Amino acid sequence: MSAKKPVSDWATDFDHTDPVWNNDPYPIWDDLRKRCPVAHSERFEDGAFFPSRFADVRDIAYDTEHFSSRRVIVREKKFDPVMPSPPITSDPPEHRPARMPLLPAFNPKAIEKLTPGTRALCNRLIDAFIAEGSCDAATDYAQHIPTRVIANMLGVDEEDGDRYRRWIKLALEEGIHDNAKTMQSLKEMSAYFAEELAKRGNKPGDDLISFMRDQRVDGQPLAPEKVIGTLRLLMIAGIDTTWSAIGASLWHLAKNPQDAARLVANPSLMDTAVEELLRAYAPVTMAREVVKDVTINGCPMKPGAMVLLSFPAANRDPEVFPDANKVLLDRQENRHAAFGLGIHRCVGSNLARMELRVAIEEWLKRIPVFRLEDPSGVTWSEGTVRGPRALRVVF
Amino acid sequence: MGTPSSGTSKTLRVRIESELCQGHNRCCAVAPELFEADELGNAHVKGDGTVPPALAAKARLAVKNCPEHAVRVAEAD
Numbered sequence: 001m002s003a004k005k006p007v008s009d010w011a012t013d014f015d016h017t018d019p020v021w022n023n024d025p026y027p028i029w030d031d032l033r034k035r036c037p038v039a040h041s042e043r044f045e046d047g048a049f050f051p052s053r054f055a056d057v058r059d060i061a062y063d064t065e066h067f068s069s070r071r072v073i074v075r076e077k078k079f080d081p082v083m084p085s086p087p088i089t090s091d092p093p094e095h096r097p098a099r100m101p102l103l104p105a106f107n108p109k110a111i112e113k114l115t116p117g118t119r120a121l122c123n124r125l126i127d128a129f130i131a132e133g134s135c136d137a138a139t140d141y142a143q144h145i146p147t148r149v150i151a152n153m154l155g156v157d158e159e160d161g162d163r164y165r166r167w168i169k170l171a172l173e174e175g176i177h178d179n180a181k182t183m184q185s186l187k188e189m190s191a192y193f194a195e196e197l198a199k200r201g202n203k204p205g206d207d208l209i210s211f212m213r214d215q216r217v218d219g220q221p222l223a224p225e226k227v228i229g230t231l232r233l234l235m236i237a238g239i240d241t242t243w244s245a246i247g248a249s250l251w252h253l254a255k256n257p258q259d260a261a262r263l264v265a266n267p268s269l270m271d272t273a274v275e276e277l278l279r280a281y282a283p284v285t286m287a288r289e290v291v292k293d294v295t296i297n298g299c300p301m302k303p304g305a306m307v308l309l310s311f312p313a314a315n316r317d318p319e320v321f322p323d324a325n326k327v328l329l330d331r332q333e334n335r336h337a338a339f340g341l342g343i344h345r346c347v348g349s350n351l352a353r354m355e356l357r358v359a360i361e362e363w364l365k366r367i368p369v370f371r372l373e374d375p376s377g378v379t380w381s382e383g384t385v386r387g388p389r390a391l392r393v394v395f
Numbered sequence: 396m397g398t399p400s401s402g403t404s405k406t407l408r409v410r411i412e413s414e415l416c417q418g419h420n421r422c423c424a425v426a427p428e429l430f431e432a433d434e435l436g437n438a439h440v441k442g443d444g445t446v447p448p449a450l451a452a453k454a455r456l457a458v459k460n461c462p463e464h465a466v467r468v469a470e471a472d
Contacts, residue, residue, distance in 0.1 A: 100435065107436040108420055271424070275460070333459035341462055345417040350436070353424075 011036035014050050015043050016074065016285065016308060017176055017382045025386070026325060029313040038299040045078045046304040048287075049296070050313075054321075054337070056297050057314035060288060060307060061341040064092050067288035067307065069344060073172065073384055074287045074306045079179045083186045085233035086226060088344065095343060101215045102230070102347050105153070105208060111350040114149060118355060121148055122362035130366060134373060137254070137363075138391035142246035143239075145359050149351070150238035154231065155207025156196060161239075168240050172384045186232065193231045197224070208234060234348075242352045244283035244387020245338075246359045252277065252327060253360070254372045254393050259329055264368045267361070273329040274357045279336035280327045282312040283387050286340065311337040312386065370395035407446040408471040409454050411438050415465035422466050426453035430466075438465075445471065 007013050007020070010028050015021065021028060032039050032052045039050040051057055060067050068091050070081045081089060086098035104110065125144055129135035147161035167185045175182030196209050204210065212227045253260040263269055286309040290301045301307065315336045318324040339346035346352065372378065373392035381389050409429055411422070418436035422429070428450055430438050446454045446468070458466045 103418070103435040107418075107434060108423060108432050275421075332456065335460060335462045335464070337462055339419065339462075342417060345419060345462075349418075350420055 011039045012041070013043065014039045014041045014048075016050070017173075019382075022380045022382045022386065025312070026316055029310075029316060030325070033313075033317060038297050040299075044074050044076055044306060046306065048074045048306040048308060049299065049301060050308045050310065051296060052310065052313040052317070053297065054314040054317035054319065057309060057311065057337065058341050060296060060309055061337075061344070063294070064095075064343065066290060066292045066294035066301075068291045069095075069286075069288060071289045071306065072286050073176065074308055075176045075179065075182070077179055078306075079175075079182055083190065083225075083229065083232075085229045085236070087230075087347075088233050088237065089229075092343070097217055098226070098230070099343075099347065101212070102234075105211065106347050106350055108350050111354050114153075114351070115354055115358060117152075118145065118149055118358045119362055121145060122359055123366070126362065126366045134392065134394040136391055137250045137393045138243070138247045138388045141363070142250065142359065142387075142391075143243045145246060145355055146239050146242035146352075149355060150235060153208050153238075154196075154234060155205060155209050164235055164239060168236050171236060172240060173382050176383050189232045189235065190225075190228050193228045194224070196231075197227070237346070238348055238351070240381070240385040240387070241284055241346075241348075242355050244381065244385050245278060245281065245352065245356050247388040247391055248281035248283065248386075249277040249356065249360055250363065250393070251372070251378065251388050251391055252281065253364075254370055254391075255375070256327070257369065257371065259327065260364060260368065260370070262329060263360070264364050269329055270357055270361060272331055272334070274353060274360070275334045275336065276327055276329055276331045277360075278338040278353075278356070279315045279321065279331075279334055280325075281387075282315050282336065282338035283385050284338070284340075284346075285310045285312060285384055285386070286344070309340075311340060367395045405470040406448075407451055407454055407468055408444045409440050409446055409457065409466065409468050410444050411440060412465045412467065413437065413439075415463045417463050417465075419462050421460040421462070422457040425460050426450065426457045429454055430457065 007015050007018055029052045037053045041048050069089055087095050090098045125141050129140050148158040151158040167189050170181045170185035215222050288307045290303050290305045294301050316324045339349040370393045373394045378388050379390040381387055416437050420432050422438050423432050431441055432438055454468045458468050
């Protein structure tokens with residue numbers, strides 16, 4: 001990685017890929033919320049804003065007139081949206097027709113059917129390391145759960161997770177600094193899904209690739225690039241996000257054994273605990289591009305500027321969440337925004353919630369007592385999706 | 396507001412502002428007796444939304460957990 005100049009002031013020069021931010025962003029956001037609730041940075045082409053208050057994040061998420069989703073990642077150099085991934089990159093009126101077909105595949109009943117298989121998967125993963133007395137909870141456990149679940153839903157090889165995760169790292173992390181890597185990832189994924197579509201031909205199938213192939217709008221099949229764009233989205237959005245949420249939750253429980261003990265003693269606490277862990281460790285920060293002059297919390301924004309849409313920062317706003325920096329597993333009122341707000345609410349939120357809950361439940365049944373092997377050895381991903389990528393634990 | 400858990404005050408009724416609902420499905424998870432999701436994952440009240448006294452606390456919890464503020468609870472006449 002190239003040497004970057006250190007951040008002088010997070011309010012005027014923030015960098016959401018800086019190691020200090022990645023390792024522990026919460027004190028930075030608390031400080032910004034108090035003294036500069038809409039921070040700015042010129043490190044990114046055409047400038048980028050970082051609102052840290054819940055109300056501002058909410059207002060931007062709801063405002064599709066001034067803020068476009070055509071670019072949803074803040075990069076050093078803007079990346080031409082030549083290969084969109086509908087519906088996450090869609091604005092009204094294209095957004096709704098692109099989103100509707102996906103919804104039935106992720107409704108509560110559809111996800112409920114995946115629960116027993118996910119439980120079995122978690123237990124197979126635990127079987128592989130439990131006798132060792134230690135493991136990397138991120139790479140031996142958390143990362144495989146969403147990868148294999150979404151691979152099975154798509155109907156692609158579940159053993160090929162390393163390849164899928166490499167594409168995502170190129171697109172979401174390394175690609176922030178190097179657009180060629182983003183392009184490489186998009187091209188490789190597109191070729192991969194084109195091949196999968198060709199393999200299927202017109203044969204009926206109950207996987208998401210066949211499902212998207214068979215979608216009709218006004219009686220017409222979707223253009224292949226739209227089908228492929230949505231398939232790329234399902235893979236990108238389905239893996240790092242939930243991997244991060246599971247990993248961050250296990251990191252919390254490893255550091256706070258009293259919380260793990262509470263969940264072991266009282267499994268019904270999981271209902272609120274899952275939501276609280278999602279609130280406190282929401283992994284996903286999206287972005288918008290300003291398309292019309294607008295003022296947010298007194299801060300004027302010009303077309304072309306990018307805005308980070310930090311649901312993680314919104315979720316730590318003490319104006320909305322009392323004791324926002326405390327993880328209260330029995331928090332009753334919890335309108336957190338981990339899955340976004342408004343029309344772009346994460347299509348996979350039911351799936352992610354199921355995976356997170358099952359992953360923690362099955363872990364705690366087998367490994368009720370565990371701790372970090374070396375707290376300083378934990379590493380975090382950078383930028384768009386934040387979660388632990390090395391998480392050695394002993395039990 | 397009445398005291399819903401006492402069972403002596405007015406009946407509560409829940410409703411969903413469907414134009415606000417984005418399908419988070421938190422109400423369906425918190426109070427499955429009162430809410431259900433349709434094929435697209437949008438939430439609806441079951442029946443006419445009347446809340447049995449024993450479910451009043453759950454109805455209020457559903458309100459407090461809707462990220463879009465789409466779940467409403469009010470006293471029926």
